[in-house]
Amino acid sequence: MFVQTIYESRITGKFGPLVLLALQKSAIVRNRELGITSFLYHDGERIFQVVEGEPDVLTSTMGRIGASDLHNNIKARAMLRCEKRSFPHWYFGATHSEDPHFLRVYRALKKPPFLKLDVLEAVQILQMVAQKKRRAVKMDQFSIKVRNFNKNKEPRVLLAVP
Numbered sequence: 001m002f003v004q005t006i007y008e009s010r011i012t013g014k015f016g017p018l019v020l021l022a023l024q025k026s027a028i029v030r031n032r033e034l035g036i037t038s039f040l041y042h043d044g045e046r047i048f049q050v051v052e053g054e055p056d057v058l059t060s061t062m063g064r065i066g067a068s069d070l071h072n073n074i075k076a077r078a079m080l081r082c083e084k085r086s087f088p089h090w091y092f093g094a095t096h097s098e099d100p101h102f103l104r105v106y107r108a109l110k111k112p113p114f115l116k117l118d119v120l121e122a123v124q125i126l127q128m129v130a131q132k133k134r135r136a137v138k139m140d141q142f143s144i145k146v147r148n149f150n151k152n153k154e155p156r157v158l159l160a161v162p
């Protein structure tokens, strides 16, 4: 059995790509060790994060998240028990209001602003974004493999006509 905590908070300072990257670097390592999976959305002012894992590690992780000066006004929007994780492939996935993957999903759905959505609908939309991101990464890996394959290719030898 897993527990999922979904919260919203207010960003205190700047939450640009470098801040997020630093956060991601440390949280991924810790979440991986603890079996926590997570997906975060932000719009530069507010954060919406889904954090999931076994109950005791989730409590300590939420304690760490709550202690950070990067945000305040943390409000739990839902705490759910679940059989399956919503983001099984993400130790710390993230998207934001101007992320092309997010925009592609969100514009097609024609919904009110993301943070005004019902919490379960918001999680479903983040799952779609996460799926798009995974597909994009797989395509990138595929094209790198294809490029490397072409680079390593031996020049074609023309068969000599006897």
Ligand SMILES: Cc1cc2nc3c(=O)[nH]c(=O)nc-3n(C[C@H](O)[C@H](O)[C@H](O)COP(=O)(O)O)c2cc1C
Residues within 6 Å of the ligand: 023, 026, 027, 030, 031, 036, 038, 047, 049, 051, 061, 064, 065, 067, 068, 069, 070, 071, 092
């Ligand atoms: C938006 C946000 C999300 C976080 N997510 C996680 C997480 O998923 N796992 C984790 O162990 N810590 C998480 N943290 C906590 C940070 O990894 C780190 O412990 C905390 O930012 C350190 O506090 P400081 O920034 O005040 O030094 C999060 C912090 C913030 C602000």
